[in-house]
Amino acid sequence: MDTHKPILKVDGIRVSYGKKEILQGVDFEVAPGETLCLLGANGSGKSTAMNAISGFVGCTHGKIELDGEEIQNLPAHKTFRLGMVQVSQARDLFPQLTVEDNLKLGAQVRSKSTMLEELERVYDYFPRLRERRLQRVMTLSGGEQQMVAIGRAVMARPRVLLLDEPSGGLSPQFVNEIGTIISALKEDGATMMMIEQNLGLAFKVADRFIILRDGVVVDGGTVADYADDHEQVVKSIYL
Amino acid sequence: MLMQLTVSGLSQGAIYALIALSLTVVFRATTVVNFGHGDFVLGGAFGVYVLVVMLGLPFLPSAIAAIALMFACGILISRGFIDPIKAGPHIGFAMMSISLGYIFRGTTRSIWGREVLPMPRVFDIPPIFVGDLVITGDAMIISGTVAILLAGFFVVFYKTSIGKVIQAVYQSERGATLIGINVKRFHDMMWGAGLAMGAVAGILIAPISLLHPDLGAGFLIRGFAAMTLGGFGSLGGAVAGGLILGVTEQYAGAYINTALIDITSYLVILVVLVVRPSGLFGKRAVVRV
Numbered sequence: 001m002d003t004h005k006p007i008l009k010v011d012g013i014r015v016s017y018g019k020k021e022i023l024q025g026v027d028f029e030v031a032p033g034e035t036l037c038l039l040g041a042n043g044s045g046k047s048t049a050m051n052a053i054s055g056f057v058g059c060t061h062g063k064i065e066l067d068g069e070e071i072q073n074l075p076a077h078k079t080f081r082l083g084m085v086q087v088s089q090a091r092d093l094f095p096q097l098t099v100e101d102n103l104k105l106g107a108q109v110r111s112k113s114t115m116l117e118e119l120e121r122v123y124d125y126f127p128r129l130r131e132r133r134l135q136r137v138m139t140l141s142g143g144e145q146q147m148v149a150i151g152r153a154v155m156a157r158p159r160v161l162l163l164d165e166p167s168g169g170l171s172p173q174f175v176n177e178i179g180t181i182i183s184a185l186k187e188d189g190a191t192m193m194m195i196e197q198n199l200g201l202a203f204k205v206a207d208r209f210i211i212l213r214d215g216v217v218v219d220g221g222t223v224a225d226y227a228d229d230h231e232q233v234v235k236s237i238y239l
Numbered sequence: 240m241l242m243q244l245t246v247s248g249l250s251q252g253a254i255y256a257l258i259a260l261s262l263t264v265v266f267r268a269t270t271v272v273n274f275g276h277g278d279f280v281l282g283g284a285f286g287v288y289v290l291v292v293m294l295g296l297p298f299l300p301s302a303i304a305a306i307a308l309m310f311a312c313g314i315l316i317s318r319g320f321i322d323p324i325k326a327g328p329h330i331g332f333a334m335m336s337i338s339l340g341y342i343f344r345g346t347t348r349s350i351w352g353r354e355v356l357p358m359p360r361v362f363d364i365p366p367i368f369v370g371d372l373v374i375t376g377d378a379m380i381i382s383g384t385v386a387i388l389l390a391g392f393f394v395v396f397y398k399t400s401i402g403k404v405i406q407a408v409y410q411s412e413r414g415a416t417l418i419g420i421n422v423k424r425f426h427d428m429m430w431g432a433g434l435a436m437g438a439v440a441g442i443l444i445a446p447i448s449l450l451h452p453d454l455g456a457g458f459l460i461r462g463f464a465a466m467t468l469g470g471f472g473s474l475g476g477a478v479a480g481g482l483i484l485g486v487t488e489q490y491a492g493a494y495i496n497t498a499l500i501d502i503t504s505y506l507v508i509l510v511v512l513v514v515r516p517s518g519l520f521g522k523r524a525v526v527r528v
Contacts, residue, residue: 056416075421076416076417077416077420077421080417080418081419087417088413090413091414092411092413092417093411093414094406094407094410094411094414095410096406096410097403097406097407097410101403104400104403105403105404105407105418106418108400108404108418108419108420109418109419110419152417152418153417156418156419
């Protein structure tokens with residue numbers, strides 16, 4: 001793991017919705033193979049930061065670099081083509097298509113030539129999806145839909161995988177399963193940035209975290225340093 | 240007589256089906272109800288009239304050129320007039336499409352006035368007699384062309400990877416963006432495809448009817464009636480609705496009163512919205528979350 005040259009570099013970005021400035025100069029980096037977790041209370045700017053990186057919202061100031069290439073203010077479909085692949089909080093699946101169609105569509109733009117190999121790889125991560133491959137996504141449970149959403153993103157062979165609250169609305173059993181899958185992706189070398197309210201999951205899979213409050217980074221550190229002190233992290237988030 | 244009316248109705252209904260399907264393609268992709276669509280259908284008819292009658296070109300290349308022209312028009316409308324107002328109120332789309340249609344209609348009026356323009360017959364196929372049943376050459380050409388087009392459309396839509404992408408964007412634009420689809424360009428293509436399909440209907444009509452600038456209004460309402468009957472947003476429903484409407488017009492005209500032909504569409508819209516607002520094939524999606 002080359003920790004010297006970040007694959008993702010966020011440098012002083014500012015984002016406004018109308019007159020309200022949501023991000024007020026945010027800086028952080030993600031190294032290749034690293035998993036960074038963005039923590040913060042509701043409204044702290046976590047999702048806005050992720051959406052700025054993936055291109056769904058524009059920055060008024062600052063730079064975002066993917067492997068040295070500036071990507072700030074590129075539209076989302078272009079950042080995707082460069083390898084910035086997001087799993088959104090709402091999942092944004094295609095409910096009337098089958099599991100397999102949803103997965104294959106993930107590879108349509110970036111990895112069409114290796115689609116079948118990618119499909120096998122995703123089914124290895126998610127054996128449950130192989131069983132349900134011909135089922136329409138709208139008939140799946142929330143946890144299974146989250147697996148499809150992550151699987152669809154993995155199909156694109158992301159350079160950086162952005163996960164927006166992967167545990168959102170899931171039962172404890174599915175949170176564990178999702179955590180195991182994210183850990184497996186990490187072991188296989190995936191670079192990830194995630195937003196997560198569930199500190200148990202965040203600290204299980206992340207290497208490092210930063211805490212956002214009112215659109216600025218107020219704290220951060222390595223997960224190993226805080227492994228037994230979640231309370232301190234919670235205080236930083238909310239107090 | 241019933242069979243004869245059914246054959247005539249299906250031939251007429253094939254045109255309505257194509258118009259309704261082209262309206263639905265744009266509606267599903269963009270949520271815009273194109274109130275100017277009847278005039279764009281006429282655009283295909285006038286395009287082929289200009290190329291064949293005024294410039295003396297052969298019919299088939301003229302038809303292809305007219306379709307291509309209307310496809311380009313669709314892209315222009317999407318980029319130049321619909322995309323810039325997307326942040327505004329949704330009713331702005333309706334106002335814009337009405338205005339564009341009327342501008343198109345006004346332009347044709349300013350060139351040709353209100354006179355009726357006859358176009359030379361293109362399809363000269365003798366009728367087929369099956370017992371007492373007569374199937375005209377026009378009916379065969381129209382039904383055959385529309386059947387081939389519809390078959391091609393549905394094969395592409397349901398059986399190809401391009402079709403899957405189109406279905407994906409129909410179901411979730413944000414989801415489509417998350418897999419790298421340029422949704423803005425997709426809207427351009429769907430506007431182009433919608434106008435091109437409408438133009439095909441106009442081109443099929445042109446050689447068998449008298450053209451005039453106000454002809455499009457009648458086709459718009461029939462397209463709407465077919466959409467309503469089939470269920471808003473249902474592609475198959477639009478086709479079924481068009482065919483049923485065509486046959487219903489013929490039955491109503493023959494068995495009740497010929498004056499009913501012109502108001503059948505309005506009656507269909509009225510009855511369907513009161514009795515079954517979702518139409519024959521429209522349904523509410525139920526998503527488990």
